[in-house]
Amino acid sequence: MTETKVIPAAAITIFGAKGDLTRRKLIPALYNLFIDNHLPSRFVIYCVDFLPMDEEVFKADLLDGINQFSRNGKADPVIWETFAQRIFYVQGDFLQAGTFTGLKEKLTAFDKANEQPGVRLFYFAVAPRFIEIISEALHKHKLCNKIALHRMIIEKPFGTDLTTARKLNRFLQERFDEKQVYRIDHYLGKETVQNIMAFRFANYVFEPLWNNKYIDHIQISVAEEVGVGKRGGYYDSSGALRDMIQNHLLQLLCVIAMECPAAYEAETIRDAKTRVLKSIRPYTNANVFKQVIRGQYTEGTVNNMPRPAYRNEEQVAADSNTETFVAAKLNIDNERWKGVPFFLRTGKSMPRQSSVIVIQFKDSPNKIFKDDIVPNRLIISIQPELEISLLFESKVPGLEMKLKPVEMDFMYQDAYSETLPEAYEALLIDALHGDATLFMRADQIEAAWKVVMPILDAWEKHRGKKLEFYPAGTWGPDACNSLLRPHATEWFSLPPHKGNGTHIPHP
CATH class of the missing domain: 3.40.50.720 (NAD(P)-binding Rossmann-like Domain)
Structure with a gap:
C-alpha cells in the first residue's frame, strides 16, 4: 500500500x-x-x-x-x-x-x-x-x-469467457466510473507476490539479468492439495483453466514479466501488466494440443487419505471432461522475452499445497568443471514457505575440486519478527484507501481472457481430445513433463520439508 x-x-x-x-x-x-x-x-x-x-x-x-x-x-x-x-x-x-x-x-x-x-x-x-x-x-x-x-x-470469476467479461465490464462502466470498480485476485495481495516487484526493481543486481540473454525458461506452478470438495457443481462448469490460469497464474506471470513502471502508481503498474498480456503469442487451434496439457484426477491417495476420482465427486457428471489440471507453454513476443518460454502449471488433488515461481538461468558458457551440471536458479516460494532462494554451484570442502549446488535463502520468518498480513488484509485496506495497484482493470481482465480463449474454443470443438488422467496424490499426467523439453526434464517442486534438501531436477 x-x-x-x-x-x-x-x-x-x-x-x-x-x-x-x-x-x-x-x-x-x-x-x-x-x-x-x-x-x-x-x-x-x-x-x-x-x-x-x-x-x-x-x-x-x-x-x-x-x-x-x-x-x-x-x-x-x-x-x-x-x-x-x-x-x-x-x-x-x-x-x-x-x-x-x-x-x-x-x-x-x-x-x-x-x-x-x-x-x-x-x-x-x-x-x-x-x-x-x-x-x-x-x-x-x-x-x-x-x-x-x-x-x-x-x-472472480469475472465472466466465464471473453464475451461475458466484456458484457459485464460494459454493464459496470455504464453505471460506475472505472476507478470505483475493484476486481480482486487475492494472489496479488500475498506478501511474497508483492515483494517480487521490490526484489526486481529495487535491487539492480538482478534487473540486468532479467531477460532472454540470461534466462532459459520460467516455471510458474500453483498446486492444490484439495480436490473439488463441495464445489463440484461450480467447478464442473469452470475447470482449472478458468479457475486458476486465466487469473491467478497469468497475474503472477505479469508480475514476473512486466517492464519497470515509471512510478509506483496504480495506473502505471497496471499499464505494464496489461502490455505483458497483450504481448503473449496467441494460440492457434493446431498448437493448443501441442502446447497445453489438460488432465483430470482419478482415484488415489492424498496425505494417506483416499480421494475419489473427479468423476465420482459430488455434483460432477459421470462422463465429465472438465480439467482439474492444466500445464501450458506460453511465449511473450517482445524484446525482453522473445525466445524464453513460460511454463504454467496448476492442478487439484496434488501431493501438497505449493505455489512456486522458478527462474531458470542459462547454463554456464565456461564448462571448465566436469561436474558443473546445474544452472543457476532463482526460486520464489509463495506458499507454503515464504522465501526466495538462489541456487548456485559451490566447491565441496576438501582437497579435490568437486562442485555441489547449494542455496542462498531469504526466509520471511527468519528476517522479520512481525506476523505477515493475510492477502485479504492488504487488499481490503488498499480498497478503503482507493489504491487500485493490486486490483485488475477492465482491459487487464479482457486481455487475460483473450489469452485463454483459443484453448477453450479448441477444447469445446474437440471435446475429450487428449484429456490425460493422473491419480490423485501425484504431480499430474506424465505428459506434462514432455512439455518442458528441451529446456528441462521435469517440473521443479518443493521438497516435503525444507530441511530435507531441495529437489533439484536437472535441466
Missing part, C-alpha cells in the same frame, strides 16, 4: 454475509486490521444476506471463524466485543428494492452521525449471477454514486 491520507470514517457492506468467504477470510481480515489500528476510527460493517438470522447468533459464528482462521489466533474477548459492536446483520433479498432502500437509510444515517460523507466499500461475496443485480440496485438507489468515496470489490 502506498502512503495515503487518513480515512475519517468508512462503511463496509458485505453482500453474501453467510457465505464461507465472509467467515473464513473477510471478517478475520477486518478484525486483524482493527487490532493493528489500520481501520478508520469510525467504521461500521453491514452484513447482508437473504437468510433470517439472529444478530447475536450471527456474530457468534463470525467469532468462531476468527478463532479458527485468524493469523493472530483466538480473539481477545474485550477487543472482539468492541469490534462486534460495529457489525450489523441486515436480512434482505437482493431482488427486492426494500433491501437497498433500507441499506441506504443506514448508510445515510452513518454519514450524518459523522457529519461528513465517509468511504463506502461494497464487497460482492456472492455468486456471479448476483453481480449485475446488486450493481443495478446500487446504481438505481444512488448508494455508490460518489466517484472519490464509493467503491465496490468484485470477486
Whole structure:
C-alpha cells in the first residue's frame, strides 16, 4: 500500500454475509486490521444476506471463524466485543428494492452521525449471477454514486469467457466510473507476490539479468492439495483453466514479466501488466494440443487419505471432461522475452499445497568443471514457505575440486519478527484507501481472457481430445513433463520439508 491520507470514517457492506468467504477470510481480515489500528476510527460493517438470522447468533459464528482462521489466533474477548459492536446483520433479498432502500437509510444515517460523507466499500461475496443485480440496485438507489468515496470489490470469476467479461465490464462502466470498480485476485495481495516487484526493481543486481540473454525458461506452478470438495457443481462448469490460469497464474506471470513502471502508481503498474498480456503469442487451434496439457484426477491417495476420482465427486457428471489440471507453454513476443518460454502449471488433488515461481538461468558458457551440471536458479516460494532462494554451484570442502549446488535463502520468518498480513488484509485496506495497484482493470481482465480463449474454443470443438488422467496424490499426467523439453526434464517442486534438501531436477 502506498502512503495515503487518513480515512475519517468508512462503511463496509458485505453482500453474501453467510457465505464461507465472509467467515473464513473477510471478517478475520477486518478484525486483524482493527487490532493493528489500520481501520478508520469510525467504521461500521453491514452484513447482508437473504437468510433470517439472529444478530447475536450471527456474530457468534463470525467469532468462531476468527478463532479458527485468524493469523493472530483466538480473539481477545474485550477487543472482539468492541469490534462486534460495529457489525450489523441486515436480512434482505437482493431482488427486492426494500433491501437497498433500507441499506441506504443506514448508510445515510452513518454519514450524518459523522457529519461528513465517509468511504463506502461494497464487497460482492456472492455468486456471479448476483453481480449485475446488486450493481443495478446500487446504481438505481444512488448508494455508490460518489466517484472519490464509493467503491465496490468484485470477486472472480469475472465472466466465464471473453464475451461475458466484456458484457459485464460494459454493464459496470455504464453505471460506475472505472476507478470505483475493484476486481480482486487475492494472489496479488500475498506478501511474497508483492515483494517480487521490490526484489526486481529495487535491487539492480538482478534487473540486468532479467531477460532472454540470461534466462532459459520460467516455471510458474500453483498446486492444490484439495480436490473439488463441495464445489463440484461450480467447478464442473469452470475447470482449472478458468479457475486458476486465466487469473491467478497469468497475474503472477505479469508480475514476473512486466517492464519497470515509471512510478509506483496504480495506473502505471497496471499499464505494464496489461502490455505483458497483450504481448503473449496467441494460440492457434493446431498448437493448443501441442502446447497445453489438460488432465483430470482419478482415484488415489492424498496425505494417506483416499480421494475419489473427479468423476465420482459430488455434483460432477459421470462422463465429465472438465480439467482439474492444466500445464501450458506460453511465449511473450517482445524484446525482453522473445525466445524464453513460460511454463504454467496448476492442478487439484496434488501431493501438497505449493505455489512456486522458478527462474531458470542459462547454463554456464565456461564448462571448465566436469561436474558443473546445474544452472543457476532463482526460486520464489509463495506458499507454503515464504522465501526466495538462489541456487548456485559451490566447491565441496576438501582437497579435490568437486562442485555441489547449494542455496542462498531469504526466509520471511527468519528476517522479520512481525506476523505477515493475510492477502485479504492488504487488499481490503488498499480498497478503503482507493489504491487500485493490486486490483485488475477492465482491459487487464479482457486481455487475460483473450489469452485463454483459443484453448477453450479448441477444447469445446474437440471435446475429450487428449484429456490425460493422473491419480490423485501425484504431480499430474506424465505428459506434462514432455512439455518442458528441451529446456528441462521435469517440473521443479518443493521438497516435503525444507530441511530435507531441495529437489533439484536437472535441466
